Amino acid sequence: xxxxxxxxxxxxxxxxxxxxxxxxxxxxxxxxxxxxxxxxxxxxxxxxxxxxxxxxxxxxxxxxxxxxxxxxxxxxxxxxxxxxxxxxxxxxxxxxxxxxxxxxxxxxxxxxxxxxxxxxxxxxxxxxxxxxxxxxxxxxxxxxxxxxxxxxxxxxxxxxxxxxxxxxxxxxxxxxxxxxxxxxxxxxxxxxxxxxxxxxxxxxxxxxxxxxxxxxxxxxxxxxxxxxxxxxxxxxxxxxxxxxxxxxxxxxxxxxxxxxxxxxxxxxxxxxxxxxxxxxxxxxxx
Numbered sequence: 189x190x191x192x193x194x195x196x197x198x199x200x201x202x203x204x205x206x207x208x209x210x211x212x213x214x215x216x217x218x219x220x221x222x223x224x225x226x227x228x229x230x231x232x233x234x235x236x237x238x239x240x241x242x243x244x245x246x247x248x249x250x251x252x253x254x255x256x257x258x259x260x261x262x263x264x265x266x267x268x269x270x271x272x273x274x275x276x277x278x279x280x281x282x283x284x285x286x287x288x289x290x291x292x293x294x295x296x297x298x299x300x301x302x303x304x305x306x307x308x309x310x311x312x313x314x315x316x317x318x319x320x321x322x323x324x325x326x327x328x329x330x331x332x333x334x335x336x337x338x339x340x341x342x343x344x345x346x347x348x349x350x351x352x353x354x355x356x357x358x359x360x361x362x363x364x365x366x367x368x369x370x371x372x373x374x375x376x377x378x379x380x381x382x383x384x385x386x387x388x389x390x391x392x393x394x395x396x397x398x399x400x401x402x403x404x405x406x407x408x409x410x411x412x413x414x415x416x417x418x419x420x421x422x423x424x425x426x427x428x429x430x431x432x433x434x435x436x437x438x439x440x441x442x443x444x445x446x447x448x449x450x451x452x453x454x455x456x457x458x459x460x461x462x463x464x465x466x467x468x469x470x471x472x473x474x
Contacts, residue, residue, distance in 0.1 A: 189269065189436065190235045190265065191236050191237070191267065191434070192262040192271070193238045193239075193270075193427055194258065195239070196241050196272065196274040197242065197246070197413075198413070198420050200244050200245070202225040203229060203238065204229075204230075204428075206228045207227055207228050208227035213257075216260070216464040217302075217305075220239055220254055220261045221243045221248055221253065221254055221258055222240050224262075225237070229428070230432070241374060241378075249351070249352050250351040250352055255377050256302055256377075258378070259378065259385055260467070262385075268388065270382050270388070271328065271390060271392070271427050272378065274374050274391055274392075274393045275394055275415075276370035276395055277354070277372070277396065277398065277407055279368055280364075284339075284395065284398075285418075286339075286395060286415060286422075287394075287395040288339065288392055288419070288422060289340075289346075289393045290342055290392055290393070292319075292322070292325055293318075293343075293344070293346070294375055295345055297347055297349045297350065298348055301376065303381075304381070305384050305465060308461065309457055310457045310461055311451045311452050312446065312449050313449055314449045319383070320389060320390045320391065322440075323388065324388045324434070325343075327430050327434055328390045328427075330433065331426050331429035331430035332422070336421075345367070345370075346369070346370050346372055346391075347363050347370070349371060351373035355371060357401065360400045363399075370395065372393065382442075383442060383445055384445075384446070385467075386443050386444065386468075388440050388442040394423050396419065397415065446469065450469060450473065457473060
């Protein structure tokens with residue numbers, strides 16, 4: 189089992205790994221956000237592959253992140269399970285900063301992102317009703333409750349906005365009226381791509397602010413950075429505990445989620461597309 193860890197805002201360094209090495213990866217979608225850090229986690233014997241989503245010094249915007257390159261690189265390295273982290277704003281009074289939320293739903297408000305690996309030469313229609321791996325979500329939530337002192341909330345809807353600007357007041361109030369829970373900028377298209385790559389995927393989100401709906405609170409970069417730093421320890425403890433808790437033989441529907449979803453006949457898929465996408469669709473096409 190290889191486990192991927194995608195570090196969000198405030199997490200730019202890998203977990204404590206042994207025998208680490210840096211892996212430069214080229215993908216059909218360009219370079220990942222940074223070279224991958226690969227190493228063994230603790231005494232588990234499990235290999236962990238780390239990529240900082242925004243780059244090692246937060247150089248990349250949510251809209252222009254190389255999401256496809258990041259997920260493809262993890263898949264090419266043999267990753268089967270991906271744990272991620274995101275900094276988010278709270279849409280609920282009872283989710284104050286430094287709360288950890290393990291969302292189980294997404295509402296996509298992005299506009300300018302490449303949402304799929306399958307946009308040319310092959311068409312794939314894949315179910316996405318439950319965007320995070322339910323089993324991995326439970327493991328992550330259990331780990332958060334056992335390993336940290338943070339308030340942990342199981343489930344909730346993550347509304348993903350384009351950014352890099354924060355919400356308007358009207359938008360923030362609309363999200364609250366829908367009953368959504370947290371707002372962020374990076375779970376889409378990462379969760380979609382992980383599903384296309386047949387990897388179990390779940391994320392732990394760390395609340396940094398109350399967005400702009402709360403009268404006595406207005407989100408600022410300084411507040412986000414301060415609370416992201418405070419959340420860092422709890423998020424890393426959660427991910428470390430989850431890595432240890434995933435069963436050795438864990439398999440779930442995510443690992444066969446492409447089965448029966450390739451809509452393009454095999455003989456109509458160009459050879460170069462088959463070659464580029466072989467880590468993803470190799471077992472489903474000739």
